[in-house]
Amino acid sequence: xxxxxxxxxxxxxxxxxxxxxRLFGPLEVPAQSSNADLLLLNAHVxxxxxxxxxxxAIAIRGGRILWVGNTEEAERLYPRPAHAMDLHGATVLPGxxxxxxxxxxxxxxxxxLNLKDIPxxxxxxxxxxxxxxxxxxxxxxxxxxxxEGKWASHYPTKEALSAATPNNPVFLVGLHTFxxxxxxxxxxxxxxDKNTKDPxxxxxxxDEKTREPTGILLNRAQDLVARHIPPMTLAQTKRAMQLAASxxxxxxxxxxxxxxxxxxxxxxxxxxVRDGQMPLRVYAMxxxxxxxxxxxxxxxxxxxxxxxxxxxxxxxxxxxGALGSRGAALLEPYSDAPQTQGIMTTPESEVYSLTxxxxxxxxxxxxxxxxxxxxxxxxxxxxxxxxxxxxxHDPRLRIEHAQVLAPEDIPRFAKLGVIASMQPTHCTSxxxxxxxxxxxxxxxxxxxxxxxxxxxxxxxxxSDFPGETLNxxxxxYAAITRQDPQGNPPGxxxxxxxxTREEALRGYTLEAAYxxxxxxxxxxxxxxxxxxxxxxxxxxxxxxxxEILSVQVLKTFVGGKVVYxxxxxx
Ligand SMILES: [Zn+2]
Numbered sequence: 001x002x003x004x005x006x007x008x009x010x011x012x013x014x015x016x017x018x019x020x021x022r023l024f025g026p027l028e029v030p031a032q033s034s035n036a037d038l039l040l041l042n043a044h045v046x047x048x049x050x051x052x053x054x055x056x057a058i059a060i061r062g063g064r065i066l067w068v069g070n071t072e073e074a075e076r077l078y079p080r081p082a083h084a085m086d087l088h089g090a091t092v093l094p095g096x097x098x099x100x101x102x103x104x105x106x107x108x109x110x111x112x113l114n115l116k117d118i119p120x121x122x123x124x125x126x127x128x129x130x131x132x133x134x135x136x137x138x139x140x141x142x143x144x145x146x147x148e149g150k151w152a153s154h155y156p157t158k159e160a161l162s163a164a165t166p167n168n169p170v171f172l173v174g175l176h177t178f179x180x181x182x183x184x185x186x187x188x189x190x191x192x193d194k195n196t197k198d199p200x201x202x203x204x205x206x207d208e209k210t211r212e213p214t215g216i217l218l219n220r221a222q223d224l225v226a227r228h229i230p231p232m233t234l235a236q237t238k239r240a241m242q243l244a245a246s247x248x249x250x251x252x253x254x255x256x257x258x259x260x261x262x263x264x265x266x267x268x269x270x271x272x273v274r275d276g277q278m279p280l281r282v283y284a285m286x287x288x289x290x291x292x293x294x295x296x297x298x299x300x301x302x303x304x305x306x307x308x309x310x311x312x313x314x315x316x317x318x319x320x321g322a323l324g325s326r327g328a329a330l331l332e333p334y335s336d337a338p339q340t341q342g343i344m345t346t347p348e349s350e351v352y353s354l355t356x357x358x359x360x361x362x363x364x365x366x367x368x369x370x371x372x373x374x375x376x377x378x379x380x381x382x383x384x385x386x387x388x389x390x391x392x393h394d395p396r397l398r399i400e401h402a403q404v405l406a407p408e409d410i411p412r413f414a415k416l417g418v419i420a421s422m423q424p425t426h427c428t429s430x431x432x433x434x435x436x437x438x439x440x441x442x443x444x445x446x447x448x449x450x451x452x453x454x455x456x457x458x459x460x461x462x463s464d465f466p467g468e469t470l471n472x473x474x475x476x477y478a479a480i481t482r483q484d485p486q487g488n489p490p491g492x493x494x495x496x497x498x499x500t501r502e503e504a505l506r507g508y509t510l511e512a513a514y515x516x517x518x519x520x521x522x523x524x525x526x527x528x529x530x531x532x533x534x535x536x537x538x539x540x541x542x543x544x545x546x547e548i549l550s551v552q553v554l555k556t557f558v559g560g561k562v563v564y565x566x567x568x569x570x
Contacts, residue, residue, distance in 0.1 A: 004472035036081040037061045038560055041071045043087035044539055048094050049526035059093065060531040064439040065561035069524055071281035090554055091539045093505070095254025095532025096523050097471045099421050100400055101458035103282070105266055106247060106466040107240025109144075115172060115390040116145030120158040124172070127163045130239050132261070137167040140229050146181065148174030155205065158183050158215025169227055174495065182215050188226040199224060237268040238277075245279050245464060249564040251471050252553035254532040257462070257516060259366065259400060260316045262287055273309045279563035281309055281532070283314035283516040285366045287345075288354055298361045308521055308530060314364040315354060316400070319346050320374035323403065323430060323437055328371035331406060335439035348377040355385035359392035364420070366398040372406045372442070375399060379412045396432055398515060401426070404438060404446045419515050421460050422449055424478035424504070425468040431482070431493040445495070449479065451495040460515040461507030472508050476540065477548045479504035485549055501541055531560035
């Protein structure tokens with residue numbers, strides 16, 4: 001439905017007026033009949049709309065874009081907007097969409113006490129004490145980041161920590177996760193005392209005289225405590241999501257596709273959206289491995305939000321593991337471990353059966369596939385399911401990562417209408433060792449965005465945060481350079497697979513919107529689309545690639561509302 005064409009009599013009259021204008025008059029908007037809630041002026045607008053690639057001004061009403069054009073015309077057409085904002089030449093991009101991410105994990109890392117770079121035991125204990133003051137008794141205090149490498153010759157002990165926090169179990173994991181520092185409450189809850197034996201591959205550090213545990217647990221001994229940490233509550237989940245969402249809008253993101261959603265997360269998202277506490281739009285992929293969740297949603301059908309805040313219409317499956325740990329399923333053995341080919345974590349038959357049922361019920365499937373064998377199996381499963389459900393309307397089945405592909409499988413994406421949802425920074429994080437795993441031939445079709453794009457497939461781009469940075473400009477930089485942030489290797493790693501800037505930006509806007517069935521509402525700045533905008537300090541279509549890394553997000557708008565403003569944070 002278009003804004004202003006509602007069912008009220010006034011709206012009816014406006015509609016008639018419009019019709020008359022279309023029939024008899026020049027198609028020009030009379031200023032008085034279409035006032036704007038917000039007018040953005042003097043900007044450099046990159047619209048991603050081929051018919052009008054650039055502009056200087058945007059008029060917004062009712063959360064949507066009313067008009068796009070130049071500043072002079074804007075002032076003439078909308079002389080009395082409710083608000084006007086001079087953007088002083090800043091660049092406005094369509095709101096950036098991260099097509100594959102994990103708000104929940106980012107949130108968890110933000111909820112934990114961050115102890116990185118805090119130099120002394122005393123200061124760390126002070127931070128923990130402060131946190132304890134705002135934490136309910138018996139609730140766990142979790143932290144991370146003290147440097148177990150640097151402190152290895154003089155590890156801290158539980159004594160001062162326990163004295164400072166007698167009412168809360170405390171568990172502080174080291175920077176590299178090889179050691180953890182626990183207080184007495186945590187050790188008691190885990191039944192660790194001087195009689196506890198060291199587990200396999202782990203060590204409980206002990207006082208030389210009394211044999212009492214000192215509070216430092218090395219390697220697998222950390223599990224003895226970690227397994228007593230209760231799962232997150234609804235309140236904690238909501239808090240984590242909110243913290244993550246704030247980080248997202250600070251980085252210019254306006255929508256995120258959450259790539260595995262549990263029942264608790266669905267509830268958290270629903271409540272946050274209901275209470276107006278979720279600043280960005282969320283596209284949820286339900287955990288396809290949770291059988292109860294799957295059955296419930298297949299019966300209930302997709303939930304497509306008319307306000308585009310929270311949409312639940314996809315399932316997420318994992319076909320295999322990761323390349324680094326050699327869990328990715330390959331067609332031929334690993335080049336650096338000839339005895340292994342990785343492993344399928346969901347067999348092709350199961351991917352097929354859920355896809356078929358999902359298509360029948362109007363859901364999308366998004367399947368994680370890294371290795372060429374996993375990608376082939378998922379393509380086979382999708383092909384068969386699409387054949388069996390010929391009346392499935394617009395399936396848009398997705399493969400998440402599509403990281404290593406057999407060259408003969410690449411054209412199948414476009415042929416089957418399968419979306420390749422890829423992550424540019426995965427390439428630049430893995431490029432140091434990817435060839436060891438794959439050898440010189442297979443690596444040519446790893447992270448092969450150019451080949452995938454040229455085959456005609458849809459190519460949404462994303463970060464997969466928090467494993468990688470959520471800053472989308474690092475992703476755009478990686479996509480167009482195939483270099484790390486220091487500019488290595490010179491010329492780029494397999495530079496024949498680079499994307500152009502326009503293609504990379506398209507991946508984070510229109511293509512990502514397509515991946516969530518939203519290309520008519522999001523992804524470009526044109527009339528009637530949602531007023532989701534990312535305002536940045538530099539024109540990323542022109543500056544040297546290295547400068548893209550230092551682009552600052554000035555403002556983020558979702559539905560015409562400012563959800564982040566750098567000016568307000570300075
Ligand atoms: Zn992921």
